[in-house]
Amino acid sequence: MTLKEIRLHGRGGQGAVTSTQVLAIAAFHDGKYSQAFPNFGVERTGAPVESYVRIDEKQVNLRQHVYDPDYVIVLDSSLFDSVDVTKGLQKNGLVIVNSDKSSKELKKKLGNVNVHAINITKIALDVIGKPFVNIASLGAFCALSNEVSLDALNKAIDELFIAKGKAAVAELNKKAAKAVAEGCK
Amino acid sequence: MKKVIEASQAIALGAKLCRPDVIPMYPITPQTHVVEDLASMINNGELDCAMIDVESEHSAASAMIGVVAAGSRCFTATASQGLFLMYEILPIISGMRFPGVMAVANRALSAPISIWNDHSDAVSARDQGWIQLWVESSQEALDAIIQGFLISEASNVQLPLMVNFDGFTLSHVFEPVDIPSQAEVDKFLPKFKPVYKLDVKKPMSFGPIGFPDSFMHFKKQQQDAMINALEVVKAVNSKFAKAFGRSYGDGLLDLYKMKDAEYAVIGMGTLCGTAKVAIDKLRAEGKKVGLIRIRCLRPFPEKELQKAIKGLKAAAVLDRHISLGQKGPLFTDIRSAIYCNDITINSYIAGLGGMDITVKHFEKVFKDLAQGKQKGEWLFD
Numbered sequence A: 001m002t003l004k005e006i007r008l009h010g011r012g013g014q015g016a017v018t019s020t021q022v023l024a025i026a027a028f029h030d031g032k033y034s035q036a037f038p039n040f041g042v043e044r045t046g047a048p049v050e051s052y053v054r055i056d057e058k059q060v061n062l063r064q065h066v067y068d069p070d071y072v073i074v075l076d077s078s079l080f081d082s083v084d085v086t087k088g089l090q091k092n093g094l095v096i097v098n099s100d101k102s103s104k105e106l107k108k109k110l111g112n113v114n115v116h117a118i119n120i121t122k123i124a125l126d127v128i129g130k131p132f133v134n135i136a137s138l139g140a141f142c143a144l145s146n147e148v149s150l151d152a153l154n155k156a157i158d159e160l161f162i163a164k165g166k167a168a169v170a171e172l173n174k175k176a177a178k179a180v181a182e183g184c185k
Numbered sequence B: 001m002k003k004v005i006e007a008s009q010a011i012a013l014g015a016k017l018c019r020p021d022v023i024p025m026y027p028i029t030p031q032t033h034v035v036e037d038l039a040s041m042i043n044n045g046e047l048d049c050a051m052i053d054v055e056s057e058h059s060a061a062s063a064m065i066g067v068v069a070a071g072s073r074c075f076t077a078t079a080s081q082g083l084f085l086m087y088e089i090l091p092i093i094s095g096m097r098f099p100g101v102m103a104v105a106n107r108a109l110s111a112p113i114s115i116w117n118d119h120s121d122a123v124s125a126r127d128q129g130w131i132q133l134w135v136e137s138s139q140e141a142l143d144a145i146i147q148g149f150l151i152s153e154a155s156n157v158q159l160p161l162m163v164n165f166d167g168f169t170l171s172h173v174f175e176p177v178d179i180p181s182q183a184e185v186d187k188f189l190p191k192f193k194p195v196y197k198l199d200v201k202k203p204m205s206f207g208p209i210g211f212p213d214s215f216m217h218f219k220k221q222q223q224d225a226m227i228n229a230l231e232v233v234k235a236v237n238s239k240f241a242k243a244f245g246r247s248y249g250d251g252l253l254d255l256y257k258m259k260d261a262e263y264a265v266i267g268m269g270t271l272c273g274t275a276k277v278a279i280d281k282l283r284a285e286g287k288k289v290g291l292i293r294i295r296c297l298r299p300f301p302e303k304e305l306q307k308a309i310k311g312l313k314a315a316a317v318l319d320r321h322i323s324l325g326q327k328g329p330l331f332t333d334i335r336s337a338i339y340c341n342d343i344t345i346n347s348y349i350a351g352l353g354g355m356d357i358t359v360k361h362f363e364k365v366f367k368d369l370a371q372g373k374q375k376g377e378w379l380f381d
Helices: A016-029 A077-081 A103-110 A120-127 A136-145 A150-163 A167-183 B007-017 B032-044 B057-069 B080-085 B090-095 B120-124 B138-153 B182-188 B215-244 B271-284 B302-308 B329-337 B359-371
Strands: A004-011 A033-039 A048-056 A071-074 A094-098 A114-118 B002-006 B022-025 B050-053 B075-078 B100-106 B131-134 B160-166 B174-178 B253-256 B263-267 B289-294 B296-298 B314-319 B344-350
Touching: A004 A016, A004 A077, A016 A033, A016 A048, A016 A136, A016 A150, A016 B002, A016 B174, A071 A077, A071 A136, A077 A103, A094 A136, A103 A114, A114 A136, A120 A136, A120 A167, A136 A150, A136 A167, A150 A167, B002 B007, B007 B032, B007 B075, B007 B100, B007 B138, B007 B160, B022 B032, B022 B057, B022 B075, B032 B050, B032 B075, B057 B075, B057 B080, B057 B090, B057 B100, B075 B080, B080 B120, B090 B215, B100 B120, B100 B138, B131 B138, B131 B215, B138 B160, B138 B174, B138 B182, B138 B215, B182 B215, B215 B296, B253 B271, B253 B302, B263 B271, B263 B329, B263 B359, B271 B289, B271 B359, B289 B302, B302 B329, B314 B329, B314 B359, B329 B344, B344 B359
Parallel strands: A004 A071, A071 A094, A094 A114, B022 B050, B075 B100, B100 B160, B131 B160, B263 B289, B263 B314, B314 B344
Antiparallel strands: A004 A048, A033 A048, A033 B174, B002 B174, B131 B296, B253 B289
């Protein structure tokens, strides 16, 4: 395996940073090296935010931003209007979008790139009862990329939330991530 | 135990494992997570330590004087303007020969206002008698705190020490970190035994006036202690390797692929990680390139640097700070250390105020070196 780079687009308050943190922990549980870091602006709720993950078999020394991602995850498709989410995407790269539109429809908008649309907000509302898509979206990443296992993701969710004494939140997020993963098949 | 944690948490855990008695704390971006984590450890009862919720960084540094004078181990952390608010106190702590460790999440200085990384805060404070370690990774950040107390408290050193870690570029990164056990650290770092302390049974004056006949003697002693620290940094790095199975070059310099290198870059902090990736790429193309990472800026490892550059055709220094009206301070230090060696040294100003330093930048720098001419001193995007 060579270095894999992931760029996650979200809005301030959606938990984009936590999402990449969980993904880095998950990759580590799969026996890989990982690194997650935000590209901080001065954070404001609703403003576009980016956060990155690197996964590799060897120690990650690279500290620059992610410019040529293998994967892009978009938590809010309304970002298309203000952010070039496919910028620098690798030729065989994949864009995972939380949207109520079909992959085909999004492809019209994003051009000739691999797009997978899934309505993560709906699944989160059904399972969690709130539109918390940051962790749930990782279910799609696990199912579509094969870079990180769903088992490792579950361990990572437990590690983060149980340490904070939020076991119930962990369960709901695991359930939502699983439902999103199944929805991608 | 290996875990994916934030570098700020690694710093906080490193500090906790050193069993500080008192932590005066004042938050400032991007250092805030460090003191938040420590405050929560104290609140949870995981860390038996007094926290002083001070009203400014000036007070945090002042509190450090009181804490160490009373014979206790002290840790604090700051960044940027916060370090500058401490400026009045920095030479007092070192001049009174008080050991202690401060983490600095390096951030640009205003104006214009910037919360992002460069090295202008701590590099500007290099002459204030603090030992300065500069780290590249979260693991090294944790390890340097532990090493830092042992260096700082060494009987022939007795000087405060700063652990510098890049704001955001490292402070907010999550990556795997091997967290040592308390028993391991207790074995490595003995309890703080102050040489002098405030004691009602043995009254003593601290920080009295230094008349013209004595002042210079105090400074000479500080300089001697700094020079002693060169060997202590090395010895502590070796001792750390034996105890934990990790070390960072010789403690002063960390060399990467330098054995047969013809061209090298020289820098500090996280930019060195990106440099390694560029070097691997260029090595695959057959280019003999390497990296000299300055891990200890003060005291400056002059002899070690002279040895490291032997065999090089040329080198480039990347400063994440500029001494306005001069060049980058790292460059001027290096040029002065190796002035008698017949080698070209290029100076670059890079990554100020959070501008990303990339593999492409290093490819350009190495191209300049190979061609024997420099196109531009400022590495803009």
